Amino acid sequence: TKQQARDIIANEADRSGSHYVVDRWVGGLxxxxxxxxxxxxxxxxxxxxIADKQFDDLLExxxxxxxxxxxxxxKLYRGVKNMESLPAMMFVVDPVKEATAVAEARRIGIPIIALIDTNGDPDVIDYPIPGNDDAMRSIRLVTGVISDAVMRAKKAFDVDLEDESEDESDKSEA
Incomplete structure (x- = not known):
């Protein structure tokens, strides 16, 4: 990820409870x-x-x-530390620079949303968002909107799960 986008992406991903990679894409992730x-x-x-007290007892x-x-x-895994399964979708800033990540997602059928500049090919992206992928303001704006959408979707999913569990408990009582 571009230097100017790293903090923005990490903060928005943390805010929405999403996984992220900002330093270097690990091939095969x-x-x-x-x-x-x-x-x-x-x-x-x-x-x-390292967090354990016994760490201090080890040799220097x-x-x-x-x-x-x-x-x-x-650097490699901090954003995916809690990822226990493959993601349902992937958001990319500058798919030209992140070609390996895009290729991997396409290979296994993960839908890709990308902020794409005029130098990128929108045909390899499922949901291209045309815009300046170099400017911090546009990255912040688009990433914030995506983050908000993810939070709304998670909230709606949780409500649906609660409704289903209530329906099942009503059926078992009857």
Whole structure:
């Protein structure tokens, strides 16, 4: 992801409870998810070890090695740390720069929404949003709208689940 978009994307994804990648796309994150998931679990374990009080009891050399590995893994996996299955859709800022991510999503049929500039091919994107993918203001605006839509959809989904569970409990009582 572009430097100017990283903070915006991370903040909006956190706000909507979505997963994100802002530093470097890990090849196979979608197409080889079962193996990548093991690395994500290792990152979570490392988080726990570093937060644990026993970490201070380790040798300094071991602490440095673990912190270095944690820093490296954090860049790759911090936004997908809690991702337990493949996403239902993907939002991309500048699909030209994120061609690997777009190709992986297309290969396994994940719909793609993208903020795309005039230098990009809208045919490879399921839902292109024409706009300036370099300017922070346009990135903030579009990402905010997408984030709001995700939050509304999650809220509506939760309401539907509650309605279904109430209907099932009414049927079992009758």
């Amino acid at each position: 979608l197409t080889n998810y079962s193996n990548i998931y093991k690395r994500i679990q290792r990152y979570s374990e490392l988080d726990g070890v 050399k071991e602490q440095v090695r673990m912190l270095r590995l944690h820093r490296k893994m954090s």
